[in-house]
Amino acid sequence: xxxxxxxxxxxxxxxxxxxxxxxxxxxxxxxxxxxxxxxxxxxxxxxxxxxxxxxxxxxxxxxxxxxxxxxxxxxxxxxxxxxxxxxxxxxxxxxxxxxxxxxxxxxxxxxxxxxxxxxxxxxxxxxxxxxxxxxxxxxxxxxxxxxxxxxxxxxxxxxxxxxxxxxxxxxxxxxxxxxxxxxxxxxxxxxxxxxxxxxxxxxxxxxxxxxxxxxxxxxxxxxxxxxxxxxxxxxxxxxxxxxxxxxxxxxxxxxxxxxxxxxxxxxxxxxxxxxxxxxxxxxxxxxxxxxxxxxxxxxxxxxxxxxxxxxxxxxxxxxxxxxxxxxxxxxxxxxxxxxxxxxxxxxxxxxxxxxxxxxxxxxx
Amino acid sequence: xxxxxxxxxxxxxxxxxxxxxxxxxxxxxxxxxxxxxxxxxxxxxxxxxxxxxxxxxxxxxxxxxxxxxxxxxxxxxxxxxxxxxxxxxxxxxxx
Numbered sequence: 001x002x003x004x005x006x007x008x009x010x011x012x013x014x015x016x017x018x019x020x021x022x023x024x025x026x027x028x029x030x031x032x033x034x035x036x037x038x039x040x041x042x043x044x045x046x047x048x049x050x051x052x053x054x055x056x057x058x059x060x061x062x063x064x065x066x067x068x069x070x071x072x073x074x075x076x077x078x079x080x081x082x083x084x085x086x087x088x089x090x091x092x093x094x095x096x097x098x099x100x101x102x103x104x105x106x107x108x109x110x111x112x113x114x115x116x117x118x119x120x121x122x123x124x125x126x127x128x129x130x131x132x133x134x135x136x137x138x139x140x141x142x143x144x145x146x147x148x149x150x151x152x153x154x155x156x157x158x159x160x161x162x163x164x165x166x167x168x169x170x171x172x173x174x175x176x177x178x179x180x181x182x183x184x185x186x187x188x189x190x191x192x193x194x195x196x197x198x199x200x201x202x203x204x205x206x207x208x209x210x211x212x213x214x215x216x217x218x219x220x221x222x223x224x225x226x227x228x229x230x231x232x233x234x235x236x237x238x239x240x241x242x243x244x245x246x247x248x249x250x251x252x253x254x255x256x257x258x259x260x261x262x263x264x265x266x267x268x269x270x271x272x273x274x275x276x277x278x279x280x281x282x283x284x285x286x287x288x289x290x291x292x293x294x295x296x297x298x299x300x301x302x303x304x305x306x307x308x309x310x311x312x313x314x315x316x317x318x319x320x321x322x323x324x325x326x327x328x329x330x331x332x333x334x335x336x337x338x339x340x341x342x343x344x345x346x347x348x349x350x351x352x353x354x355x356x357x358x359x360x361x362x363x364x
Numbered sequence: 365x366x367x368x369x370x371x372x373x374x375x376x377x378x379x380x381x382x383x384x385x386x387x388x389x390x391x392x393x394x395x396x397x398x399x400x401x402x403x404x405x406x407x408x409x410x411x412x413x414x415x416x417x418x419x420x421x422x423x424x425x426x427x428x429x430x431x432x433x434x435x436x437x438x439x440x441x442x443x444x445x446x447x448x449x450x451x452x453x454x455x456x457x458x459x
Contacts, residue, residue, distance in 0.1 A: 038399045043450055046394035046401070145400060208367050213390070215374045216407065216449045220367070267368075294373065329369055 001098060004069045004342075011278045011343055015325065021313055023067035026279040026339045028074050028292065030211075031057070031087055033284055035076040037105045038145025039134075041179045041206045043213040044076060049284040052301070054083045054090070059306035060282065061094040070099045072335055074281075074292075079104050085117045092122040101128040103175055106156035107149060112163060119167045127167075129160055130175035130202065134182045136192050143181045161197050174198045178229055179206030183221040186229045190236050200246075202253065203233060204334045205260055211283070211292035223264040230257045251354040252338060255347050260332040269330045271344040276321045279339045280312070288312070293331045296320045375409060375445040384432040387448045392427040394450070402453045404430050409445030413438050416446050424451045 004025055014022045031052065035045035052060070071091050078084055079102070088100055100122060104111055119127055133153060134143040140150040160172045174193045176182065182189070193201035205226060206219040221229065234254050242250045262270045276290035276298075283289060286301040288311045298320060299311035311317065323329065341347040380386070387404075394401040403424040408416045415437040425431075434444035 038397070040400050040452070040454060043390075043394065043399075043401065046390040046397075046399065048390070048393070208370050210370075210374060210377075213450060215370055215447075217452060218455070293370065296377075329373065331367065331370075 001069075004098070008343055011274060015272065015274060015277045015321075015343075022277065023064060023309065023312060024278050024280045025067065025069045026072075026335065027064070027068045027070075028072040028279075028281040028335060029057075029087065029091070030074045030076070030281060030283050030292075031078070031081045031083065033076045034080055035105070036080060036107050036146070037077065037132075037149070039177075040143055040145065040181055041177055041212075041214065041217075041219045044211060047213070051284045052282075052286050054086050056286065056301070056306060057083075057087055058090050058094075060286075060301050060308060061090050063306060063308045064095055066094075066096050068095045068097050070101065070339075071095070071097045072101045072103075074103060077105050077107070078102050079108050079111045079114050085114055085121065088118045089121045092125060097125050099126050099128060101130065103130045103132060104156075105144065105146075105149070106131045106153040107146060111156055112159040115160065116163060119163070119170055123169060126169050126171060128171040128173060130173040130200075131157055131160070131198075133174050133176050133189065133192070134179070135185055136188050139182075139185055139188075143179070157196060157198065164199075171199045173200040173202055176201070176203045177206050178203050178221060178226065179219045180221050180225075181219075183225050183229050186232060190232065194236070200249070201236075202334070203257075205264075205332050207293070207331055207333070209293045209333075210295035211281075211289075223261075226264055227261050230261050233257055247355050248351065251351040252341060252347075254354075255341055255351060256334065256337055259337060259341065259347075263330055263332050267330060269327045271340055271347065273324050273329070273336060274340050274343050275333075275336045276317060276324050278343060279336050282308075290317075290320055290324065291331075291333055291336050293333050294320075294329055371407075375407070375447050376443075379434065379442045379444060381442070383434075383442075384448075388427040388430055388432075391448070391450060395427065400453045401450050402456045403427070403451045405449045405451050406431065406433065407447050407449050409440070412445055413440060415439075416444070419446065424456075 010020055011022055033044045033047035115129055134140055137150050141147050164170045164172055176189050208215045234257055237250050237254050259270055281289040281292050288298040289295045298317045304310040391404045404427055405424055406419050408419040408421055415435040433446050438444045
């Protein structure tokens with residue numbers, strides 16, 4: 001983590017002056033769009049791609065070196081990807097990331113077995129498994145489009161919590177998408193998560209994304225509905241006492257919730273977005289994106305000898321960076337937002353004060 | 365509407381060569397697998413060519429019957445601003 005903090009001023013200079021050239025610290029890998037959920041808020045499961053092979057991922061990850069600190073292995077359903085364990089091993093071997101984060105719907109019986117294999121292979125990375133939960137009981141099944149999904153979620157949660165006892169580098173979270181379908185039962189979700197035994201409860205607003213083919217769909221709650229929901233989430237986070245690293249992550253979480261509220265209200269980036277500088281995504285077919293919301297095609301790794309640097313320091317990305325810096329886009333994408341907050345001095349200062357004096361300063 | 369910029373941005377994106385085939389195949393699979401997709405609509409390019417003016421923005425097509433984009437007479441080629449949009453069952457119910 002100190003290495004990441006040392007790079008913050010360098011990323012700030014890179015975004016502003018184009019120098020020094022930096023590889024991203026936060027990378028999302030999407031090995032496959034295939035998914036066994038049928039969510040009302042996502043259409044990625046219908047996509048089929050000419051997916052990168054493990055040999056291709058190997059070359060790509062080697063080209064990144066140890067620059068990435070935080071990997072998210074996304075999907076589709078990432079644990080359905082047959083090479084998920086090998087992919088995590090490759091990321092670990094080449095990049096030695098501090099964090100590997102995997103969201104999962106909890107449907108697959110083989111999920112915990114695969115997660116165990118990743119934990120055994122990546123002992124020096126913190127592995128975070130975030131189980132998706134969009135409602136309690138049948139409400140979850142309805143939103144996720146799979147009968148019996150909630151029951152499987154509970155089975156899987158129990159298995160992951162048991163696994164946590166064996167691996168100190170394992171964090172188990174619950175992740176909820178706040179959409180028009182779930183915003184009405186947020187209190188129930190908070191209450192469930194609170195007694196679940198999970199290490200963290202995180203939420204993200206349902207937003208249109210090119211990646212998910214949800215552009216134009218009415219899935220996002222109104223700013224008023226979301227503001228009311230977020231106030232309850234902030235009250236929940238602030239009402240608990242955290243120790244160690246959790247104090248920092250929860251302080252960032254409150255900052256994130258407030259940031260989203262402002263983004264929706266002001267329809268603006270609010271703080272500078274570092275997608276395309278500090279964060280990136282590699283899609284299943286080898287296309288590099290700055291983020292999954294815009295999904296600009298920055299180039300395909302297959303056309304660049306699997307050298308990520310060729311794309312990242314190439315010509316095509318320049319226009320996309322200009323567009324992002326000119327605030328031609330804004331969104332509350334959590335993955336990019338957490339990196340953006342880390343680069344934002346006022347945000348980091350408020351988090352610092354909150355961590356040092358949790359009871360005296362309200363994080364704004 | 366929230367994130368209106370993304371609607372515009374999406375329309376302005378250069379289309380892959382296989383845009384129609386790939387997108388319609390995706391929706392066909394979605395309907396076959398009994399997802400919550402009810403069909404496909406076309407959001408026409410507001411500044412589009414003459415061919416796009418004839419598109420019915422309210423029509424919901426089965427993927428097999430949807431016009432292929434870009435339209436045959438489109439003058440913008442892969443920069444055609446007409447896009448497919450999935451139509452979900454919950455949208456049909458609310459109508």
